[in-house]
Amino acid sequence: MQTYNSLTPEFIAKLQTIVGAEHVRMDAETLDRYKTDEETDERCFHLPDAVVDPANAEEIAAIMKLSNEYLIPVTVRGGGSGIVDGSIANCGGIVLLMERLNKIIELNSEGMYLIAQAGVRTIDIQKLANENGFLYAGDPCSAESCQIGGNLATNAGGNKAVRYGVTRNQVYAVQIVTPMGDIVDLGAPLKKCSTGYCMEQLIIGSEGTLGIITQVTLRLQPLPPCRLDMLAVFTDPLAAISVVPKVAKAGINPTSIEYMDNPNVRTTSQFLDFPGAPHKEDGIYVIFTIEAFNEDELDMKMEQLNDICEECGAIDVLEADDRIWAMRRNCLESVRLVSLVCTTDDVVVPVDEMGPMLQYIIKTVAKYPFPLRINAHIGDGNLHIVLCKMDLSDEEWEEQLGKFTREVYTYVYAHGGRLSGEHGIGSKKAGFMEEFTPRGELALMKKIKLAWDPNLILNPGKVFDI
Ligand SMILES: Cc1cc2nc3c(=O)[nH]c(=O)nc-3n(C[C@H](O)[C@H](O)[C@H](O)COP(=O)(O)OP(=O)(O)OC[C@H]3O[C@@H](n4cnc5c(N)ncnc54)[C@H](O)[C@@H]3O)c2cc1C
Incomplete structure (x- = not known):
């Protein structure tokens, strides 16, 4: 990895000239606030040396020129909601906030x-x-x-x-x-x-x-004027997933097809204080949103969906309300009721590989000491595998998680999938990116990075190491 310089008084003075002294913060409280994003494992935290919030592109350009001159790494931070350590300054240097560019x-x-x-x-x-x-x-x-x-x-x-x-x-x-x-x-x-x-x-x-x-x-x-949310409840995960190709072939073109396994249903209903969540004891949820430009089209799609879900073994198909979507949106947050430290993976496979993939994960995790929960954008072949540390020691967690993850990624790549469907690689999966990405593809990515950022100043350690 590239080596960088420490912040000198001269560098800080120049930075203050660019953005104004009040927009360069180095107090302990601020540095502590930006040591992590949604990461919960303290071993991945890293304090920046300064947090800078520029007002516009011109100030950012001046900061980048200065950082190149002084060889200071810069890590960009948006909302900090990432879950692969993307906005953690793992090489120190500056964390660059984007919040003043808010128009x-x-x-x-x-x-x-x-x-x-x-x-x-x-x-x-x-x-x-x-x-x-x-x-x-x-x-x-x-x-x-x-x-x-x-x-x-x-x-x-x-x-x-x-x-x-x-x-x-x-x-x-x-x-x-x-x-x-x-x-x-x-x-x-x-x-x-x-x-x-x-x-x-x-x-x-x-x-x-x-x-x-x-x-x-x-x-x-x-904006389609007609919209409906539907909840299909299953007890068998494979039956739940089997709706996806049928819905696609029927031309229903839903806006969403989302999956929540039963542990997610239980925890989110507790987290949101929604004890009346349908079939919360054993239900697996598939949530659909359908949209249309007139009521007739919407009714037709609703009937088609209803029939397909029943054919696939749904125990119930209901019109859903906002609470179901609140449950889906809070899958990640509510996991903390179970374990303060957890990890969310985000593998993606071709849509026709979803069923076998889910089966493989459920079978594989049985060998490991952590509980699993899965929520998924099943219409896209994108599975979020959430594992909870519970009371495992740090060493045990790291060792078991590493083994499980490698097993899963090996399966994913053997079946045409990739490490991430939407969360990205960040620094969390950079090692696996090296291990699993086809050599030619990785070499090209590194050449592009070096051509654009020869001093490796921007977001070092993210996606891959050079
Ligand atoms: C509860 C919860 C639910 C989530 N649901 C989803 C979901 O449904 N789908 C999904 O895809 N993700 C989801 N995520 C992950 C996360 O919200 C997304 O990755 C999101 O796009 C990150 O945006 P952010 O502004 O928070 O970026 P950050 O977390 O601040 O940064 C993410 C990465 O982008 C870089 N970055 C940020 N801003 C810029 C910029 N202006 N220029 C260049 N680089 C930049 C950072 O350096 C970092 O590498 C979820 C996260 C949480 C906590």
Whole structure:
């Protein structure tokens, strides 16, 4: 790994000149606040040397130039809702906050796009789009706490990906500050474009290793006026998963197909104080959202869905209310009722491999000393495997978790899958990225990183090590 310099009084003085002294914080309380993101394992925490909150792209560009000159690492932090240690400054240096870049610049109704600064919360983009009769289709469960720039950096998925795709499908253009400190605009609000490399797509999902996203131009969809949430309850996980291909082939095109296993149903109903959650004793939930442009279409889709779920063995199919979605959105938060330290994995496999994958995981975890819970974006082949440390010692947890994870990843890659469907690699999975990524692909990624960031200043240790 690259070696870096410590912050000197001269460097700090120059930093203060760029952003103003009050926007460079080095007090113990602030440094402590930014030692982690959603990571709960203290061994992964790392104190930055300074926390800086710039006002605009020009200040960020000046910070990057200065950091290159003094060889100081910079780690970007959006909403800090990431779960792969992406915004932890594991090499020290500066944590760069995006929260002052928080303006929505334009909603263009005719062109159906929205321009926002990267630090705007995702939920505020969703709300503004809705108020204007549009849908912004990016919808991670963390929408209230994450930022749109963080969503692009991780290529966030979420609850509407099955119909609308993931974050990269919602983006027309980005503005970035390169690691060397240049401000560059990539992409444009065009329906089609065959004009050289698609650079904005390279930035999306690069987890802050290739540039700091400062502004985004997002695609808007017409907001379907009719919408219905349905809950199908199963007792057999494979039966629950078997609805996915049937729904796809029937052309229902649901907005969401979400899965919660029974431990998740129980804990979220307790966490949200919802004792009347349907079939909470033994139910596995599959939550659907369907949308349509008229009531007849909605009714037809509802009947089709109902029939498919019953055919697949659902014990109950109900119209759902917001509480079911609150349960789904709180799967991760509520796990802390069971264990303060837990880990969430996010493997993705081809949709037709979901059933065998789930079976494999349930069988494999039986050899290990930790309880498992699974929630999944099953329409996308994306499984969140949540493991709880409970009262295992640190050593036992690390050893057993490492073994389990390696077994699962080996299976995933043998069946055409990848390490992450939406959370990214961060520093948490960087070692596994080295181990599992095909050599040629990894070598190309490293060449791109070195070409963009020769001093390895920006987000060092994320995605892979050089
Ligand atoms: C309760 C909960 C539910 C979640 N549900 C989902 C879900 O449904 N789908 C999903 O995909 N994820 C989900 N996540 C994970 C997380 O919310 C996403 O990864 C989100 O996109 C992170 O955004 P953030 O602004 O919080 O970024 P951060 O956590 O601050 O950062 C994440 C990474 O992006 C980089 N980054 C952040 N901002 C920028 C920027 N402006 N420019 C360049 N790099 C940047 C950081 O350096 C880091 O590497 C969930 C997390 C929680 C805690």
